[in-house]
Amino acid sequence: MISPETIAQVKERTDLVALIGETVRLTRRGRSFTGLCPFHKEKTPSFHVSPERGFFHCFGCKKSGNAIDFVMEVDGQSFVEAVRSLAERAGLEVIETATEAERREANAARRDKDELYAVNSLAAMYFEHMLRGGPGMKAHPLAKYAREELAKRGLALPEEGGDALSPVADALQAFRIGYAPFGWDGLTSFFRQQGKRLSDGEKVGVLVPRSSGSGHYDRFRHRLMFAVTDVAGRVIAFSGRALPDPSPEELAEFGLHGPAPSPDGPPAKYINSPESPIYTKGEHLFGLHQARHAIRRDGHAILVEGNFDVVSLHARGIGNVVAPLGTAFTAAQAKLLKRFAPAVVVLFDGDAAGKKAARASRAPCNEAGLSAKVAALPQGMDPDEIARKKGPDAIKSLVKNARGMLEYLIDDALHGDSFTGSSLVEQQARIKAVADLLRSENDPTLRAQAKLYADRLSSQLIVQGRSPDDLRQLERLIEEATSGPARRSAALASSETMAPRDRALSPNRAEQVGEAILGAIIDFPDLLEDPDVEPALSMLDGDAALAVAAVRRSRGPQKGLDAAEFLAQIPGPIHSFAAGRLASPLFEAAADAKAAISDNARKLERLSLSREKAAVMDRPNKAEALGDLAAVEAMLREAARRAQKKLGMA
Numbered sequence: 309m310i311s312p313e314t315i316a317q318v319k320e321r322t323d324l325v326a327l328i329g330e331t332v333r334l335t336r337r338g339r340s341f342t343g344l345c346p347f348h349k350e351k352t353p354s355f356h357v358s359p360e361r362g363f364f365h366c367f368g369c370k371k372s373g374n375a376i377d378f379v380m381e382v383d384g385q386s387f388v389e390a391v392r393s394l395a396e397r398a399g400l401e402v403i404e405t406a407t408e409a410e411r412r413e414a415n416a417a418r419r420d421k422d423e424l425y426a427v428n429s430l431a432a433m434y435f436e437h438m439l440r441g442g443p444g445m446k447a448h449p450l451a452k453y454a455r456e457e458l459a460k461r462g463l464a465l466p467e468e469g470g471d472a473l474s475p476v477a478d479a480l481q482a483f484r485i486g487y488a489p490f491g492w493d494g495l496t497s498f499f500r501q502q503g504k505r506l507s508d509g510e511k512v513g514v515l516v517p518r519s520s521g522s523g524h525y526d527r528f529r530h531r532l533m534f535a536v537t538d539v540a541g542r543v544i545a546f547s548g549r550a551l552p553d554p555s556p557e558e559l560a561e562f563g564l565h566g567p568a569p570s571p572d573g574p575p576a577k578y579i580n581s582p583e584s585p586i587y588t589k590g591e592h593l594f595g596l597h598q599a600r601h602a603i604r605r606d607g608h609a610i611l612v613e614g615n616f617d618v619v620s621l622h623a624r625g626i627g628n629v630v631a632p633l634g635t636a637f638t639a640a641q642a643k644l645l646k647r648f649a650p651a652v653v654v655l656f657d658g659d660a661a662g663k664k665a666a667r668a669s670r671a672p673c674n675e676a677g678l679s680a681k682v683a684a685l686p687q688g689m690d691p692d693e694i695a696r697k698k699g700p701d702a703i704k705s706l707v708k709n710a711r712g713m714l715e716y717l718i719d720d721a722l723h724g725d726s727f728t729g730s731s732l733v734e735q736q737a738r739i740k741a742v743a744d745l746l747r748s749e750n751d752p753t754l755r756a757q758a759k760l761y762a763d764r765l766s767s768q769l770i771v772q773g774r775s776p777d778d779l780r781q782l783e784r785l786i787e788e789a790t791s792g793p794a795r796r797s798a799a800l801a802s803s804e805t806m807a808p809r810d811r812a813l814s815p816n817r818a819e820q821v822g823e824a825i826l827g828a829i830i831d832f833p834d835l836l837e838d839p840d841v842e843p844a845l846s847m848l849d850g851d852a853a854l855a856v857a858a859v860r861r862s863r864g865p866q867k868g869l870d871a872a873e874f875l876a877q878i879p880g881p882i883h884s885f886a887a888g889r890l891a892s893p894l895f896e897a898a899a900d901a902k903a904a905i906s907d908n909a910r911k912l913e914r915l916s917l918s919r920e921k922a923a924v925m926d927r928p929n930k931a932e933a934l935g936d937l938a939a940v941e942a943m944l945r946e947a948a949r950r951a952q953k954k955l956g957m958a
Contacts, residue, residue, distance in 0.1 A: 310391050311403045315376070318391055321398040322375040325359050331382055331601070340892045346382060347371045347604050356892035363871040365891030372887040374872060384539030384600060384647055424586050427499075427508045428535075428543040434498050435486025435533040435546075440465055447487075448494075449562045453551040454487040454532040461616060462696045463623055479623035482598050484535035488528035488548055490564060495526045513581040514546065528579065530554075534615045536581070536633065537597045539644070544592065545581035547615055547634065578615075580634050590638040593630040593645065594618055600648050602627030608651040610707060611637065612691050613665060617655075620692040624700040629691075637669040642676035651679040653710045655703075658685035663720060670713050681710035682717075714749055718742050818915050822852030823885055824908045826859075828901035830886060831893040833859055833869045835902055844909035847916070851882040 325334060325341055334341040334357060345355035345366040354368040365372035371381065379390040395402045404411055433442070439454055441447040455465055458480070466477045488495070499509050506524050509515035515524040531548030538544050554564075583589060595618040596603075603609045610629045612618060621629045628649075632641055645652055654669050656662035666682050673680040683706040685694065694702050711719075721741040825844060828835065835841050836859065845856055855878045862874035871890050878886055895901040 309404060310388060314395065314400065314403045315391060317400055318376065318394045318398060319362055319374055321400060322362070322394050323359075324362050324364065324375050324378070325357055327375055327394075327397075328357055328364060328378060338893070338896060342892075345369060345371075346601070349605050349607050356888070358891045358893065360893075361869065361871045361890050363887075363890045365887045367888055367892075370884055370887070372875075372891060381647075382600070382604075384596070384644070389540065421586055423508055424512050424584065425542045425544070427504055428512050428514070428545070428586075430499070430502060430504065431495060431509070431512075431514045431546070432484045432486065432533075432535040432543045434495055435488055435528075435535075436484055437486075438489050438494070439485065439487035439533075448489040450490045450530065450554050450558070450564075451487040453530070453554070457532055457549070457551060458485070461620055461692060463620065475625065476623045479619050482622070483595070483619050484537075484543070485619070486533040486535070488526065488531045488533050490530040490554065490559075492525045492529065495528075496524050512545070512584045512586065527581075531579070534594070534619070536587070536592065536594055538586075538592060539597055539600065541597045542586075544587040545584070545589070545633075547578055547580045547594070549615075550575045550577050578634060589633050589635050591640045591644070592633060593641050594633050595622070595630045596644065596648075598622060599628050599630050603630075603645070603648045606649070608649050608653055609645050611645075611652050611654050611656075611669065613656050613662065614690065614692070617691040620695050621700070621703060624695050624703075626695075626700055626703055636665065637672050639672040639675040642669075642672040642678045646676045646678050651681070653707050654680060654682045654713070655685065655691050655706065656682075657690045658687045662690075667717060667720075670717065673713065680713040682713055683707055683710040684716070714745060717745050721745065818912065819850065819852070821908045821911045821915065822848050822850065823882065825905050825912075826852045826855050826882070826886070827889045827894060828904045828908075829856055829859055830869070830889045831895045832898040832901045833863055835898060835905065836860055836863075838902065841902060841905055844905050844912070847909060847912045851879050854879060855882055855886055 328334065328341075328343075328346075331346050332343040332355065334343040335353075337356075339358065339360060341357040341359070342353045343355050343357075344350055344353050345368055347355075347366060348369040350368055355364065355366045357364045362374050363372065364374075364378060373381070375394055376387065376390045379385055379394060380387060383390070383393075385393065392402055404414065436442065437445040438448045439451050458464060463476050463480065465480065466474060495509070496506065496515055499506055499515070506515055510517055510524060514527055516527050517524055528546060528548040530551055530553070532551060534547040534549075535543050536545040536547060558564075580589065581587060594615055599609065599618075599622075606628045608628065610621070610626070612621070612629055612631050614631060618629045618631050621627075630645070632638070642652075652673065654666050656666045656669075662685065670680065672678075685691070685706065691703060694706070721738055825848060829845075836845075836856075845853075848856060858874050858877035859869060861877065862870045869890075875883060875887060875890075895904065
C-alpha cells in the first residue's frame with residue numbers, strides 16, 4: 309500500500325492546471341480556470357479547475373476531484389497506477405507502507421511485469437520496422453503482402469516523402485500496425501540480438517517453445533500485425549491476420565526457404581496472443597486507449613467486431629470505436645467501457661453471426677448498467693466496408709439512427725431469419741421469444757414500453773384466415789407477456805421521473821441562504837476564526853451546518869482546506885454545490901466574502917421571524933378548531949400587544 313505521505317506529496321507537487329491543460333484548453337477566470345469538460349460533450353465551458361485547492365469540478369456532468377482522480381478518469385488507471393505515474397512526473401519516490409519482505413516481493417513482481425511490457429513493446433517495434441523499415445532495419449521483402457492488404461482496405465502506407473501526418477498514417481501509427489515476417493525465427497533472432505530473455509517472449513506468447521529439443525520459434529509468421537494495448541497504452545498482446553502465401557519463385561528470388569506451414573494445419577484467419585501475466589482477453593478492448601477521449605467527448609462508444617473495423621473507422625475520423633478482441637463481449641469489458649461513457653452502440657455485421665453477437669452483448673451491458681443501442685448493418689456488410697464504399701457519414705447515420713437494444717431484439721424475434729413461416733406454432737414461438745425478452749428487462753422505463761411492443765405484435769400476428777380460437781390463444785399469450793410488471797413499472801418510472809422535477813419547483817429559501825454562507829466559508833476558510841462571523845454560523849442548520857463543521861475538521865496545518873477530506877464528510881444533497889465551489893470560488897477577497905455572510909445572516913434572521921410570525925398567526929386557528937375559545941381570546945390579545953409595541957404605542 310502506498311503511504312499517505314506519498315499520496316499527499318503527489319497532490320502537493322502536481323501542478324493541476326498544467327496536468328489538465330495537456331488535455332483541456334484552459335482559460336483563467338478569476339481564481340480558477342475554465343474549459344470544455346473532457347468527460348462529456350458540451351459547447352459552453354462548465355469545467356472549472358482551482359489551482360489553490362488542487363481540485364476540479366464540472367457543473368455539467370458533476371465529475372470532480374484532484375490530480376489523482378483526473379488521471380484515473382482520463383487514462384483509465386487504477387488509484388495505485390495514477391499515483392505512481394504522477395509521482396514519476398513529479399520526480400518523487402513512491403514509499404509503501406508494508407514490511408520489508410512485502411515491499412521486496414511487490415517490487416520484484418512489478419519489475420517482472422515491466423519487463424514483459426518492455427518485451428511486447430520491443431516486438432511491436434520489430435513488426436513495425438518489418439512493415440515499413442526503421443533505423444538500421446529494412447522492411448521485409450514480403451511485407452508487400454501486408455501493404456497490399458492495407459491498401460485494399462483504403463489504408464495504404466504513405467509513399468516515401470508522402471504525407472506522414474495524414475489520418476491514415478496517424479491511424480496506422482496509433483495502432484502500431486506491423487508485419488510478422490515469413491519464417492520461423494525472425495523475432496526470436498531479434499530478441500537474441502537485443503539481449504532479451506527468450507523465456508520472457510514465451511511468457512507473453514510471441515515465442516513458442518519447440519515441442520522437440522530446446523529453443524523457440526515465432527508464434528506469428530507472415531501476418532499483418534495489430535498491437536493490443538491496455539487503457540494506459542502499454543502493449544499487452546498481439547493479433548495477427550493471415551496473408552496470402554508467397555509463391556516458390558518469390559521465395560527463391562529473396563533467398564528464402566519455405567513455405568512456413570503451421571504445425572496445427574491451415575492457418576486461421578486471425579491468431580491472437582494467449583493470456584499472460586499482463587493480458588486477460590476478456591478484460592481488455594482493442595482500441596480503447598486510442599478511443600478513450602473520443603468516447604468521453606461523444607458520450608458513447610461504438611462496439612464493432614473486428615480489428616480492421618476499428619482502424620478503418622479511426623482513419624476516417626470516427627474515433628470512439630472499440631472491439632472485443634476475438635471473444636464474446638464480456639461483463640468486464642462492459643464495465644471498462646462504463647468508466648468512459650454511459651452508453652454503447654453495437655455495430656456488428658449484418659449476417660447471422662453478427663446478429664447473434666449483438667444479442668449476446670445485451671446481458672453484459674445490463675450487468676454493467678451500460679445503456680445499449682444496436683445499429684443494423686446491411687446484410688453481408690461490415691463497418692469497414694461501409695466506411696470505404698459509402699464514407700464515414702454512412703456510419704454516423706447508422707449510429708444516429710440506432711435503436712434501443714430491446715426494440716431491436718424484439719423486432720428481430722418478429723421478423724428475423726429464424727422464423728420463415730406463419731403457422732400457429734411459429735407465431736407462438738415468436739411471442740414466447742418476445743415474452744422472454746420483456747421479462748428479463750430490469751430497466752423500469754424500458755419495461756414500461758412493453759404494451760407498445762405488444763401492440764406491434766398484435767398487428768403482426770393477425771393473419772387473414774386465422775381461426776378465432778387461434779387468435780384468442782395468441783392474444784392470451786400477448787397479454788401474459790406484457791401485463792402486470794409493465795403497468796407497475798410505468799407507475800414506478802413516472803414517479804421516478806417526476807419527483808426530481810417537483811423538488812426543483814419548490815426550493816427551500818433557507819437552504820439557499822445557508823448555501824450562500826457555506827460558499828463564502830469554502831472560498832475563505834480563515835473566516836471561521838473571525839468572531840464577527842460566528843453569529844451567522846450559529847444560525848445555520850441542516851446540511852449547511854454539517855458542511856461548515858466539515859470545513860473546520862478538514863483544515864490542514866497551514867489552515868488550508870483539504871478538498872477530498874472535506875467532501876468525504878458532507879451529506880449528498882449539498883455535495884455537488886460544495887464541489888463546484890471548491891473548483892470555482894465566487895469571491896476574490898475575504899472582505900467581500902465576509903460582507904456576503906453578513907447580508908445572508910440578515911436574510912436568515914428575516915426568514916426566521918417570518919416563520920415565527922406564521923406560527924403565531926396559525927395558533928388561534930388551531931385553538932378555535934379545538935373549541936378552546938379562551939385560548940383564542942388570550943392569543944389575540946397577545947398578538948395585539950405585540951403589534952402596539954412595534955408601533956411604539958405601549
